[in-house]
Amino acid sequence: MEELVETMSRDLPREVADGVTWMSSCLPFHLQDRVIHGHTSTYLAQGTESSILIDTGNPSSWNIISKTLDGLLGDKPLSYVFPTHPELPHTGNLPRLVEKYPDVKIVGDIRDYHLFYPQIVPNLHARVPGDRVDLGGGYEFVIVEAMIRDLPNTQWGFVPKSGVLFTADGFCYMHRPELDDEDPVHLPGECGLTTDELSAPIAVENAAFFTGSALYWARFANDADQVYDRVGKLMDDLGVKIVAPTHGNVITNIPEVAPIIRAGHKHAYRY
Amino acid sequence: MEGLLGGRIYRLGGDIELDERVSWCPPGIRRTQAVNCYLIKGPSGSVLVDTGVRLHQADIIEQLDRLLSPGEPLSIVLTRTEMECCLNIPAIEERFTVGSVWYTGGITVPRSKAKSKRIAVDPGSSMRVKVMDGVVVELVSPLLRLLPTLWVFDPESGGLLTSDAFTHGGSAVPEAREGLRKFRWFSGADTRPIARNIRDIFRNRDVRAVGPSYGTPFVGTNVCLDQAGELARAIEEMGIQ
Ligand SMILES: [Zn+2]
Numbered sequence: 191m192e193e194l195v196e197t198m199s200r201d202l203p204r205e206v207a208d209g210v211t212w213m214s215s216c217l218p219f220h221l222q223d224r225v226i227h228g229h230t231s232t233y234l235a236q237g238t239e240s241s242i243l244i245d246t247g248n249p250s251s252w253n254i255i256s257k258t259l260d261g262l263l264g265d266k267p268l269s270y271v272f273p274t275h276p277e278l279p280h281t282g283n284l285p286r287l288v289e290k291y292p293d294v295k296i297v298g299d300i301r302d303y304h305l306f307y308p309q310i311v312p313n314l315h316a317r318v319p320g321d322r323v324d325l326g327g328g329y330e331f332v333i334v335e336a337m338i339r340d341l342p343n344t345q346w347g348f349v350p351k352s353g354v355l356f357t358a359d360g361f362c363y364m365h366r367p368e369l370d371d372e373d374p375v376h377l378p379g380e381c382g383l384t385t386d387e388l389s390a391p392i393a394v395e396n397a398a399f400f401t402g403s404a405l406y407w408a409r410f411a412n413d414a415d416q417v418y419d420r421v422g423k424l425m426d427d428l429g430v431k432i433v434a435p436t437h438g439n440v441i442t443n444i445p446e447v448a449p450i451i452r453a454g455h456k457h458a459y460r461y
Numbered sequence: 462m463e464g465l466l467g468g469r470i471y472r473l474g475g476d477i478e479l480d481e482r483v484s485w486c487p488p489g490i491r492r493t494q495a496v497n498c499y500l501i502k503g504p505s506g507s508v509l510v511d512t513g514v515r516l517h518q519a520d521i522i523e524q525l526d527r528l529l530s531p532g533e534p535l536s537i538v539l540t541r542t543e544m545e546c547c548l549n550i551p552a553i554e555e556r557f558t559v560g561s562v563w564y565t566g567g568i569t570v571p572r573s574k575a576k577s578k579r580i581a582v583d584p585g586s587s588m589r590v591k592v593m594d595g596v597v598v599e600l601v602s603p604l605l606r607l608l609p610t611l612w613v614f615d616p617e618s619g620g621l622l623t624s625d626a627f628t629h630g631g632s633a634v635p636e637a638r639e640g641l642r643k644f645r646w647f648s649g650a651d652t653r654p655i656a657r658n659i660r661d662i663f664r665n666r667d668v669r670a671v672g673p674s675y676g677t678p679f680v681g682t683n684v685c686l687d688q689a690g691e692l693a694r695a696i697e698e699m700g701i702q
């Protein structure tokens with residue numbers, strides 16, 4: 191039992207691909223022998239005309255998210271929000287986003303949202319996989335079927351121009367926290383790094399930790415190979431260059447990281 | 462608002478339209494469905510299990526107003542940290558003094574002054590906790606789940622609050638499988654341990670009422686045992702073995 195406090199890494203926000211900015215707050219998990227972090231990330235994709243926020247972050251991070259959006263958008267309002275699925279880390283700031291940007295369009299699989307957020311019903315617009323949102327200047331956002339998910343009303347998204355796939359609870363894993371400056375013994379923190387910048391490969395158990403708890407079904411379903419073969423095909427078809435999960439570092443070297451995520455998923459089976 | 466068990470447990474909340482706009486609606490169904498949270502009345506304070514959907518916020522506050530005496534200590538236990546469980550905490554905290562909020566899983570829930578009590582119970586096991594004087598409940602961690610889930614058993618009344626399980630009550634011909642829409646992952650899994658866990662939970666306790674988060678409750682020892690058996694069977698049929 192402990193109080194939970196989230197912090198935003200000092201290295202974020204950062205542009206991780208053409209038109210895509212990564213913001214994230216970290217939640218510490220106190221294990222027996224060490225502390226690990228879980229990301230709750232929010233991404234802003236921008237074209238020349240419009241912008242779309244992918245997931246909203248936790249309500250407890252609203253102040254920093256709101257301020258960061260001010261900096262990134264200048265005097266333009268946010269045009270769209272794409273919540274990947276209705277859980278707090280992904281949708282918790284929807285009411286405040288509507289208050290701040292009254293004309294914002296919330297797009298995606300919007301089943302259940304009228305029960306959870308009746309105050310934002312006029313802003314809800316149902317979208318299905320294959321639907322495209324034009325952001326201007328050749329930038330668009332495409333809705334994609336979620337192949338790894340918990341809640342049934344989950345969707346993934348894709349920005350074709352920069353090849354970024356947003357995978358919600360898929361491709362997630364824990365990471366090492368940032369350090370106090372007085373503690374030079376440990377490796378530097380990983381909160382704001384992309385996977386090719388990490389000093390060591392992701393540990394399989396850090397991927398399994400996430401999968402086993404957030405994707406509980408992985409403990410009973412022995413289908414990791416089928417699932418990830420399908421995901422691999424989807425990524426080839428789309429031309430994915432970067433994977434942007436909500437709870438993990440941005441994955442820039444997919445061929446090295448994908449097998450670790452798959453191994454973590456298998457490890458979660460009956461663990 | 463309904464007394465479920467001799468004035469000890471009350472059902473709060475309201476109805477929704479169950480139709481294609483709802484992710485847990487079985488195909489082709491169109492009817493109303495109750496969405497519930499529950500109040501366990503102790504001798505010196507009450508425990509609210511879940512807080513209902515935002516759509517019913519005003520009704521739930523009014524129901525609490527009627528059930529709680531002025532200044533009565535209140536604590537909240539969440540069966541899950543999902544949207545239909547936690548989103549009314551801030552409004553309830555604004556109206557009543559909430560001592561603590563108990564919950565499980567890896568995410569934070571919105572609250573202001575209430576003490577956060579984050580608990581982990583291994584799936585397949587249970588833990589007795591004293592939420593306040595006169596309200597000792599058993600938090601049962603079922604294998605039947607999508608996200609981290611606790612069922613709340615009140616040994617004093619025999620009430621078992623089952624969160625997103627046993628949600629098929631209220632349809633014309635209640636069928637256990639109707640309540641399993643959310644758990645589509647069962648169809649790719651070996652579900653036998655999950656079914657066994659349901660049977661064990663009911664075998665080891667004197668369950669006199671089952672109170673789900675959606676749908677109408679099941680009341681009576683035999684009714685509850687029958688429903689548990691049917692749900693276990695439906696879970697087995699859905700899985701691979
Ligand atoms: Zn998530």
Ligand SMILES: [Zn+2]
Binds near residue numbers: 216228229366381
């Ligand atoms: Zn971190």
